[in-house]
């Protein structure tokens with residue numbers, strides 16, 4: 001009996017291997033018995049991004065070198081978009097998603113392509129994305145690859161061939177609301193669940209579950225209530241939430257709360273954990289003057305995936321005002337806290353507090369700042385944060401730490417059960433934030449401007465805001481300098497104390513996602529184009545590989561035929577694509593997406609070609625030009641074009657074409673591009689729905705003025 005059973009089990013295991021991408025619940029739950037695989041974004045269901053492999057260790061990390069690369073070629077037109085996803089490795093094949101929801105499947109030993117999927121995404125959806133057309137990952141399950149496209153389709157692909165098996169349209173209000181998808185799907189029980197993005201543009205956040213086999217919709221769960229005039233709350237969770245929004249709520253703006261980060265699933269408790277985002281607009285008095293908590297913005301929700309009902313919720317930031325979100329990655333762990341074993345869920349989101357919750361009940365265990373924080377006066381024993389009046393910018397601008405970019409954003413953190421430490425890619429940074437008087441939600445537009453984010457790059461703030469910063473620093477000696485400092489922090493979640501920190505650079509998103517291993521390692525890429533290996537217990541730097549491509553995504557580790565590899569997606573983009581500071585790899589080298597793999601005794605990493613210096617053509621003299629018009633155009637440019645093409649002309653280098661250096665032909669075609677949609681298939685849509693011809697002329701005048709200044713500067717240097 002026993003022998004026959006063993007044979008049957010072996011046979012089943014062999015079968016499961018011969019089907020590509022055959023992750024099953026049993027295999028996933030026993031992931032530590034197959035330490036050479038990386039079967040989900042966080043590797044196991046605990047999503048701690050910890051590899052038990054030890055061949056690469058603190059004893060030999062100095063020998064880590066290049067093994068192979070795969071060029072992602074994921075651009076449309078001229079713009080190369082950011083790579084934010086974590087790869088998955090199952091039975092020798094590496095799967096990763098890229099911009100627009102593309103998928104690459106390559107031999108994990110050589111990088112040789114097995115298949116790729118380039119979805120037929122409507123490129124005009126670029127304009128609907130706040131932060132580039134990225135994808136943060138896919139799921140591999142039961143022989144299928146699940147991925148979502150920017151324009152809202154969840155797809156199941158055959159893991160062996162890449163052939164599309166089914167697709168589901170996950171958007172409601174496709175025509176009237178600017179939804180996009182940049183987050184990864186999560187398999188939970190019999191369903192695969194997907195969220196969406198678009199809070200800045202005014203959407204109502206939700207997640208939807210689909211049958212793994214057929215793609216048939218199983219349930220949908222909204223994260224914020226809908227307009228009561230249009231119908232009663234959909235479920236008990238919405239009844240509770242509706243009470244936290246006042247009678248004057250601006251329902252038309254959708255309210256946001258989108259789920260655009262990684263979800264996690266505990267198969268033992270059968271709970272799906274979901275982190276929700278910010279609202280539209282950031283300035284809370286403009287969306288709900290009652291100052292309600294506004295559930296379920298910035299919350300962790302535990303959902304039963306069988307029926308889509310909420311079991312518990314925990315709100316991190318009541319009445320959110322600063323673009324804080326609970327969308328950072330969540331890690332499940334079993335910790336001993338105050339002598340008691342606890343099943344916890346941990347998150348270190350944008351607001352700068354490290355949260356530890358009981359994942360069975362949602363009960364708050366602890367929350368401590370891991371960077372300098374001023375938005376809250378403290379969290380009470382029930383876990384409720386008290387908003388600091390000094391951070392409310394309704395009547396006058398306020399200085400707030402951390403910033404809208406987040407103390408820790410989507411770049412995944414990792415937890416090492418051997419050191420007991422979480423490694424957080426963090427940012428010490430403050431901002432000046434101000435209300436924009438007369439704000440009104442406008443359809444089809446990015447409504448961030450409502451809050452007037454002024455301080456996040458200090459060079460860009462005006463003298464008044466600079467003075468506010470300076471005065472505040474004088475009055476508060478404990479406050480860190482306003483310049484961005486990016487750090488990798490090793491944090492003990494059981495005691496809520498920092499163990500070590502190392503600087504990772506200055507500038508936004510200098511440090512990418514994190515991997516930790518049983519070889520006592522922490523591995524992180526940087527936007528300056530390095531892959532850096534640290535000792536997990538001390539933070540000592542062990543290896544620094546120059547790759548020449550910015551890395552934002554998190555590395556993984558896997559083993560094939562006795563060789564341990566580290567792999568990561570490289571390629572810059574995302575919310576900071578409009579500006580390349582000098583420190584960034586894209587300033588020196590051409591930026592393009594690639595998967596890079598490393599092994600012991602590997603070679604030198606091939607660097608991308610150097611970026612060629614830019615020249616400014618002489619701008620034409622156009623009859624409509626006037627200085628007054630140029631002055632008018634500056635504001636319209638910043639509010640409408642800067643999000644991609646770079647703000648205030650500071651961004652002389654960027655992933656997007658530099659509009660301050662247009663050729664005479666482009667000047668001639670300006671209106672047909674901006675109003676006529678001439679370049680729409682490359683992601684430059686028409687703005688005819690929000691701009692009048694006179695606005696476009698004003699923008700054009702502003703750009704002509706800037707180009708003339710640049711051109712004259714260059715001439716004088718000759």
Ligand code: HEC
Nearest residue numbers: 077078079126127640641644657666674679682683684687
């Ligand atoms: C969502 C991102 C996005 C926004 C916002 C955006 N653009 Fe673009 N734009 C692009 C992309 C992508 C391209 C390059 C298309 C290609 O590869 O041909 C581009 C190209 C252009 C070009 C051609 C440049 C050249 O050198 O060939 C012009 C002109 C232009 N944009 C003007 C504007 C103006 C004016 C605005 C604001 C009203 C604007 N864009 C807003 C994405 C954007």
